Amino acid sequence: MTHDELMTAPAVGAAAAVRPRARLIDVATAAGVSPKTVSRVINDEAGVLPGTRDRVLQTVRALGFVPDRSARELKRRAADTIGILIDAISDPFFAAFVSVVEELAVADGLNVIFASTGYDPARERTQLDRLTGHRLAGLIVAPVAMPASTLAGLGARFPVVTIDRVRAGIDAVVIDDFGAAAEATSALIAHGHRRVAFMGEDVPYPTVSDRLAGYRSALEAAGIPFDPSLVVTHERFRSGEAAEASPLLERDDAPTALLCATSLAAIATVRAIRARGLAMPALVSFGDFTLAEVLEPGITYVDHDPRLLGAAAFRRLRERAARPDEAPARIVVPTRLVPRGSGEVAPSLPLDPIGATR
Known part of the structure; x- marks a missing residue:
């Protein structure tokens, strides 16, 4: 053996020892099937013809293919x-x-x-x-x-x-946003209110608009004309502000009842009423909120139970x-109207010129 041969022989042996590991795609190509078929065979799944299964298994043995167990476990692991x-x-x-x-x-x-x-x-x-x-x-x-x-x-x-x-x-x-709002508005009307305001939010989906439609339907059913000036939509309800609630309630023809179309609108509206020292009108919140029951009066709400x-x-x-x-x-x-006091407040009676109530 020449010097060159002595140098080359170990190199050839090393090359053979580090032969690239067979991949699933190599098995599929050699067996003439799809990678999915190989996967089914090595995972012992149904749906493979016996002859095809035997050919794949022979190819697996011939190439020395060893499945990657970590990859298999990851694939098998159920989404959780x-x-x-x-x-x-x-x-x-x-x-x-x-x-x-x-x-x-x-x-x-x-x-x-x-x-x-x-x-x-x-x-x-x-x-x-x-x-x-x-x-x-x-x-x-x-x-x-x-x-x-x-x-x-x-x-x-x-x-x-x-x-x-x-x-x-x-x-x-x-x-049923429409039906629940109509029910809440009708309850306020049944307690004697004829000027019912709608405190909504300007949002890009129909939830609040369906509630507004239910409110309008209840007014119409009671023969009460719709007054657009009693409808408030305000994006800042989300941050706890209700800049338009105070001017609405301080009007000479202020509404005697409010339907708040979201719990955030109710929170902001109650905050504005308390901050200005205004008398609490009848109020129904669409949705409950923390401490609503301990206010005086407690806040009546439409229970669309989360x-x-x-x-x-x-x-x-x-x-x-x-x-x-x-x-x-x-x-x-289903929803339900939960009375706590605020929604059952009767409208204030105006005074006549000599101070007696009518």
């Missing part, structure tokens, strides 16, 4: 996280909603992650991308500007349920996971 995308965790309604979904998810061995949109379509897109970067077992979303097509695309990957707002072809859990909505949304999410081909459902959660 529920994503929730809401308007704002500072909203008492959504805070309670998330708490209920989390409780149910944990009991089912699942994790929960949530994000908020802040009512902003651009932020909604960013937060959606962040959530869907995880291995989700399902997504619950209160959409702001998100189209049905986006949700349908996500629905091909995991179950999707909307809450509070509807998108065509997507499971939804909602309340616990019921949360339970219904989670249940529908799990049903969709079990039956992915089932037609989408629109689940309407």
Whole structure:
């Protein structure tokens, strides 16, 4: 053996020892099948013809293919996280909603992650991308500007349920906003009020507009003309301000009753009334809030219970996971009007010229 041969022989042996590890694609190419078929064979799954299975196994042995166990375990690991995308965790309604979904998810061995949109379509897109970067077992979303097509695309990957707002072809859990607002307005009218104001919010979805429509319907049914000057929509309700509430209540023809279309609107309105030392009119809040029952009088509210909505949304999410081909459902959660005193306040009687009430 020459000197060159002595030098080359170990090198050749080393090269053979470090032969590249066979990949799944190498097995598929050598066996003349798809990578998916190879995956089914090595995972002992059904759906492969016996002859094809034998050929793949022979190729696996011939190439010395060894499956990557860590990759297999990662693939097999079930998605175990529920994503929730809401308007704002500072909203008492959504805070309670998330708490209920989390409780149910944990009991089912699942994790929960949530994000908020802040009512902003651009932020909604960013937060959606962040959530869907995880291995989700399902997504619950209160959409702001998100189209049905986006949700349908996500629905091909995991179950999707909307809450509070509807998108065509997507499971939804909602309340009857129109009917609940009509009921609350009718209750105020039944207590003798003829000037009922609507304290809403300027939001980019139909929840509040449906409640406004219910309010108007109740006025019409009672033969009370609609007065647009008694309708307040104000974005700053979200930050606890109600700049338009005080001037409304200080008018000579001030309303004697208020329907607050959200709990945030109610909080801001009550704050404005107290700050100006105004007499408390009859008031109904659409949704409960912390300490509402300890105010004097306690705040009457439309109970669209976030616990019921949360339970219904989670249940529908799990049903969709079990039956992915089932037609989408629109689940309407019932509401009720809970009297606490503020909604039952009678209108003040005006004084006649000599000071006697009429």
